[in-house]
Amino acid sequence: MPTAEEAASFAATLHRHGLDLRRGTTEILQINTGKLCNLTCIHCHVNAGPKRKEIITRHTIDRIVDWLAVTDIHTVDLTGGAPEMIPDFRYFVQRLRALPQVRTIIDRCNLTILNETGYEDMAEFLAAHRVTIVASMPCYCPENVNAQRGDGVFDSSIRALQRLNSIGYGRTEDLRLDLVYNPNGDRLPPAQAELEVDYKVELKKHFDIEFHRLYCITNMPISRFKSWLKNNGKLNHYMDLLRQSFNPAAVNALMCRHTLSVGWQGEVYDCDFNQQLGLQWRNGKPLFLWDINPSNLIDRPVALGEHCFGCTAGSGSSCSGTLVSGA
Numbered sequence: 001m002p003t004a005e006e007a008a009s010f011a012a013t014l015h016r017h018g019l020d021l022r023r024g025t026t027e028i029l030q031i032n033t034g035k036l037c038n039l040t041c042i043h044c045h046v047n048a049g050p051k052r053k054e055i056i057t058r059h060t061i062d063r064i065v066d067w068l069a070v071t072d073i074h075t076v077d078l079t080g081g082a083p084e085m086i087p088d089f090r091y092f093v094q095r096l097r098a099l100p101q102v103r104t105i106i107d108r109c110n111l112t113i114l115n116e117t118g119y120e121d122m123a124e125f126l127a128a129h130r131v132t133i134v135a136s137m138p139c140y141c142p143e144n145v146n147a148q149r150g151d152g153v154f155d156s157s158i159r160a161l162q163r164l165n166s167i168g169y170g171r172t173e174d175l176r177l178d179l180v181y182n183p184n185g186d187r188l189p190p191a192q193a194e195l196e197v198d199y200k201v202e203l204k205k206h207f208d209i210e211f212h213r214l215y216c217i218t219n220m221p222i223s224r225f226k227s228w229l230k231n232n233g234k235l236n237h238y239m240d241l242l243r244q245s246f247n248p249a250a251v252n253a254l255m256c257r258h259t260l261s262v263g264w265q266g267e268v269y270d271c272d273f274n275q276q277l278g279l280q281w282r283n284g285k286p287l288f289l290w291d292i293n294p295s296n297l298i299d300r301p302v303a304l305g306e307h308c309f310g311c312t313a314g315s316g317s318s319c320s321g322t323l324v325s326g327a
């Protein structure tokens, strides 16, 4: 007999619904460039901050680009930390832009970095290389943003968004600007489509800001957010909420089916969350990107854990927002 805990596990829940989680065709390479960041947000699943030393080197960048060059992967998603803070960020983007099959390069930007000394021309650099910006903006009201991300972050984010709009981001199809909402606390996100309408109205009315899409992302019960839940006596309640909100319809669209996650040293994972939990791929030994044959990834089982309930709750959640509509 399984224990109550085993019976409620993510793997058992999939099994009960007759589901199996295996990789499909890899379309996106998501690279976590490291833990260095100018902010220390409460919900951060990376434990990033200004004192972190773990960042990608040029040598690793070269190995990743060489691996990518012989694949059909069309999207590269740069995350962190603040990717712009790594010393070779511009070099990385230039090398990626030179790969003919890479149509989309995403920079997951915290916005405030664009106002920091030394990054004054970063927005123009991103525009010149047609980099899609996916920017954290957990609310259109200052109180929620500052509570989650630190004092002054809301005003700085608004200034950065206005600047991005002024050079064409969010206003032309070539320069895509998408925003990311995540709840302030132990709740599931509201319906993405409705919230996007509210964001568009409020940001336009008060700040003359435009953007393309809003992505709603569920807070994952790992790293700094897990500590916050524990310290506030909310961890069990939040895990129960995620379990009870399991939506089998979200499973087929989970990002671990089509995204490969790489760490700052080139290690390989099923997703950025597994990366933060150290669930590195292994084959007798830990695997790095250059150990992987890109044509052999289909049907590989995904490494699961209880945090996976964060991706299947309600409308589902991924780095590109919700997975099913109307849930």
Ligand code: SF4
Binding pocket: 037, 038, 039, 040, 041, 043, 044, 045, 046, 047, 048, 049, 080, 081, 082, 110, 136
């Ligand atoms: S959530 Fe993003 S912006 Fe905030 S500390 Fe983490 S990496 Fe930095």
Ligand code: SF4
Binding pocket: 254, 255, 256, 257, 270, 271, 272, 273, 274, 302, 303, 304, 305, 307, 308, 309, 311
């Ligand atoms: S946490 Fe990662 S492995 Fe688990 S369901 Fe989400 S994307 Fe897939």
